[in-house]
Amino acid sequence: MKTIEIDDDLYQYIAGQTLKIGESASDILRRLLPGAPVKAAPARVDAASPVAAPVVAKSATSTTQPAAVATESDANKAEDKSSKAASNGKKVGNIFDLVTPADLQAEPNIVGRFLYLLSVLARVHKKQFEKVLEIKGRNRLYFGNSAAELNEMGTSTNPKQIPNTEFWVITNSNTTRKKMMLTETAIKLGYSAEDAERIRDLL
Template sequence: MKTIEIEDDLYHYIAAQTRKIGESASDILRRLLLGEQAASQTTAAVQPETVNPEPVKPTVMLETSNTGTVFDLVSRQDLQAESSVVGRFLYLLSVLARVHKKQFSKVLEIKGRNRLYFATTAEALSEAGSSTNPKQIPNTSFWVITNSNTTRKKMMLTETAVKLGYSEQDAERIRDLL
């Protein structure tokens, strides 16, 4: 078996073409590329019969309960509507929080050498450093410092994505949206 890398949008398109539980990506591509009849003949010839076939699981799970991934939910229009870096930063954190509701509290582990970056109250951030300018992440109970340069904000986004289970490559894609 060979491994290939594909872009996220193509992966989501292929996954959306699933017709039965446990259908592998190879089965879906075979059906899409070779047609129904050719795919069923090739599949029957290639795969031995098994009593309980194991469903294929993606290696990186970016999805949560029916909400999709951060890449599905980030709207270019919404990003462009935010005129400031702080606005885009808060928007991206808000989308990450929406996609990863149960895990988002992991951001509280992200800290600087002498500074908290995230907290559950504005007071906690203000007490942890001067000139933090805490802002609430929209639609969450979390707060983040915003008085940092764009490079630091990008680093915070990257660390947040990694904490939430994204690959380094996808974390960089999220960071680059800022």
């Protein structure tokens, strides 16, 4: 196996093409590059032989080729898992049908997990998700239709777009506030108080 060094933006693009958790960079490139050689079938592993655990990429700046790409985009993760569920005839009715511990571990920080969970909620409850605009603080908006709208309500709100949606959310709040926002979002979308707490605790 050879080691190559690539720019960060190119790495992020490759990672964003991941179709499943644990797909290696080599597998992604074999799929994307025309004329790339087909991967040979893996040798059978004896039941008594130890199997090495997959290596997860820790940083997009790593110069080694990751054995498992764990920085795929929020939208791609949600879309892939939703498509698989649909193809298997499984009804995707709530966030728990899509989110797994592996998905959350792939997010490097609280803000990443926060945006990912909101993006999955938006995907599952697309028609109702605009209700998040009703969630407000005493003197500020938490959700909006643009970054400018949120910036008008306060300084240093650090608004970010919820992946795969037209909605924006402030991200400069502390973890406790983010959990409260997730809880209120879940309640707005029809989850029970118990399930809303489960969603909150995913953060």
